[in-house]
Amino acid sequence: xxxxxxxxxxxxxxxxxxxxxxxxxxxxxxxxxxxxxxxxxxxxxxxxxxxxxxxxxxxxxxxxxxxxxxxxxxxxxxxxxxx
Numbered sequence: 001x002x003x004x005x006x007x008x009x010x011x012x013x014x015x016x017x018x019x020x021x022x023x024x025x026x027x028x029x030x031x032x033x034x035x036x037x038x039x040x041x042x043x044x045x046x047x048x049x050x051x052x053x054x055x056x057x058x059x060x061x062x063x064x065x066x067x068x069x070x071x072x073x074x075x076x077x078x079x080x081x082x083x
Contacts, residue, residue, distance in 0.1 A: 035073060
């Protein structure tokens, strides 16, 4: 029997939840990341690609989150809210 990692969906033994400590940390950090709708609107409607990356970088540094996880969360929420 096997299970899937909660973060990356790799096959893992049934007695584990995550395949690595990195996946575990990323999973819980993704849960903690909270992006307000006005921020997402500004990213989606008013920023070009370079401005979007700069805004995400500043936001991630301000809140001490990983920049790639903030970008991933922003894309998920933009798809959920606006598309």
